[in-house]
Amino acid sequence: MAEQTKFLLDESRLPEAWYNIMADLPAPPPPPLHPGTGQPIGPADLAPLFPMSLIMQEVSGERFIAIPEEVRAAYRLWRPTPLYRAHRLEQALDTPARIFYKYEGVSPAGSHKPNTAVPQAYYNKAEGVKRIATETGAGQWGSSIAFAAKLFDLECKVYMVRISYDQKPYRRAMMQTWGASVVASPSEDTQIGRKIRAEQPDSLGSLGIAISEAVEDAATRDDTKYALGSVLNHVLLHQTVIGLEAIDQLDMAGAYPDVVIGCTGGGSNFGGIALPFVREKLAGKNIRIIAVEPAACPTLTRGVYAYDFGDTGGLAPLMPMHTLGHNFMPAGIHSGGLRYHGMSPLVSHLYNLKLIEAQAHTQRACFEAGLQFAQTEGIIPAPEATHAIRATVDEALRCKEEGTARTILFNLSGHGHFDMAAWDSYLSGEMVDYELPDAEIQRALSDIALLPKVPVTA
């Protein structure tokens, strides 16, 4: 009899509440500031963009926040997700380490993003909103919110970064299959979009520009709110179902992690797997928690901690975060979901508090580990997720060198079915590595020079 491979939770064990780490932090992160006044923002400032229940979650200090039954019913379409023991990868690495991975690619959209798209759609619907506007880069978030909006009968408008719109027609088709209206950004549909198109008719767009367009759309229409797929506290809150389930599943497996690993772009899948374990670490458990970012967009490892805009247009609040500057344009790596100039304030704060570590890796090193994973475990990972795999393989090889049998848990945030062009590029040897030059960081940081400074707290 082979050892168990998958640890499944029955639907009845779907978490009943999200975990809010704000209740357990030794010090809260600094407040976000109003982009116009530079003063701390209050709930009223966010009301044009978000429904009040999400704003209240953004600032809540409650340790657990109940998941509405309608959200749990939708989660049941794919959750609880499986926890795998990576027997075949362990064997290929000849490591004494025990490797587990939580697989979020089983959602209809193929990543962890629906974990927050679904509650966001639900709360908007509950407060009478008719229409959601959002942005998407590679398309993971756009397709997730399109799916969630359809479940709750909301209209959905997605501003998709032009280069992705052109290069990833299948992600666009996926959003349209779920009924969303998709437009290439910069578009003619917003003031900021028209302005940028007038100045740069050939603009390929960026996530920062697309955010500006979606925020403007929501702020200027009564029937519409904005939805963000990462960065904010309430997004990370919703993602904690990942880590909460993983704790139960590791328990089924009779295991406890020494190391927890996730890739980081805006911070949402990392927060999802990590925050429930940060809680355990704060309660005395000895766990290393590692955020893995691309060497081409190294916000934690090489950015500065500062107030910066979440978007390019300066419409979004100023957030205290590790950032490369809001005009930073990351190189065209295949991990579109990790190409964001900033980092979730919560993840940034945990990094400052030394509750988590960070690593950066180049994309070829990540695909190399991802290929070994695909050829042993079967699942072809999304480029973003290969960052977590790289760090996991490195850790497992260290275990082999040291002869220690640590238990590693990583989050496999999504599958690579919509990223096969990236795999093709890797396999054909065409993939290029990017490391950010120091000079580029200095230049990128100049755009935050005049913004308010973060008070020293820690």
Added chain:
Amino acid sequence: MAEQTKFLLDESRLPEAWYNIMADLPAPPPPPLHPGTGQPIGPADLAPLFPMSLIMQEVSGERFIAIPEEVRAAYRLWRPTPLYRAHRLEQALDTPARIFYKYEGVSPAGSHKPNTAVPQAYYNKAEGVKRIATETGAGQWGSSIAFAAKLFDLECKVYMVRISYDQKPYRRAMMQTWGASVVASPSEDTQIGRKIRAEQPDSLGSLGIAISEAVEDAATRDDTKYALGSVLNHVLLHQTVIGLEAIDQLDMAGAYPDVVIGCTGGGSNFGGIALPFVREKLAGKNIRIIAVEPAACPTLTRGVYAYDFGDTGGLAPLMPMHTLGHNFMPAGIHSGGLRYHGMSPLVSHLYNLKLIEAQAHTQRACFEAGLQFAQTEGIIPAPEATHAIRATVDEALRCKEEGTARTILFNLSGHGHFDMAAWDSYLSGEMVDYELPDAEIQRALSDIALLPKVPVTA
């Protein structure tokens, strides 16, 4: 508390044996014939192409055939697959019917095909084979055998129909990610390929041609065997894990099907869900079992029952089956996996025995039902699977008209992540319907006129 959505079996409940319907049939199907001599073929005739354990399964009369532990260990990477209750689809249709679906898209390759690719790779490995040659049309089978070959450390060569090779580079990349060597068919690598290329330099290829190439490759190399993803008895045997699991899962749900539905190309996913229920029907249960095929390739509903070659080149055995003739070239519908001129001898035989029914639908009608499914249940189905959804929706709507609450089970054989161009074509209104003209059938059948006739058995 919402009603349960997913019915999951723990790994410990993975079937321990495949079900072989040959043990329970009132009469066996006629034997396949040697393509050269026209005489019934014996195990020795198949030995150049298949390992002996698969040949023995092809002709076995044992009711249950044990699944080797190595195969079960690999199955655990994704099996048991979930059974879903389609609450949201039922609600959208406002039907009293209870709709269940078995979801095979959770496999690494995204369809049911690995259910047989894995044991085929295992048995080849066990008998010392080093290399597998096969064909693929849309790419589902090729990617599944590439995945399985990698698990058992076999080389894998895939002859991919040229038009798919050009139009579906992501399926090709998927096979290459799992280490397979992929070539466009007709290729320069075989005699039959070179012959066809000499005659038709612009040939787009066909499944029949690609089969001929792979068979020639295997027959002419000592280290190589051939693998087929559908049609044959041993393939359908392996696929019965689908129906066996579904019986257990429906039991968990306190349900029993009145109607069982699957789409049919070569017959493997249909056989997988249907055969265990045919057994129950033979034992007295009142179940309707429906095979759904494309109107553009209607082998069961409009083909004839005759001996015909499984391939275009006439290298494969003559099989007793419903066929449109081995030179039949189906229209370019998006359900590449259903574009086969013949039908599994076992499924053909069940149809003759009136143990199963058949329906044919045009592709737009199928995508219409598939879209409603995607927008309610979330999963975007493969074009092939939309045929089963069309028949399911029709049946559920009949239940509504009649006011009867029948229980319907269908097999969702795969997801549509690699078919988004087809969804784009449907959503943009560009998709065209094909119905086969009668004259075309007459013409297609002329190529079997001189072949041996099937003895009248039933």
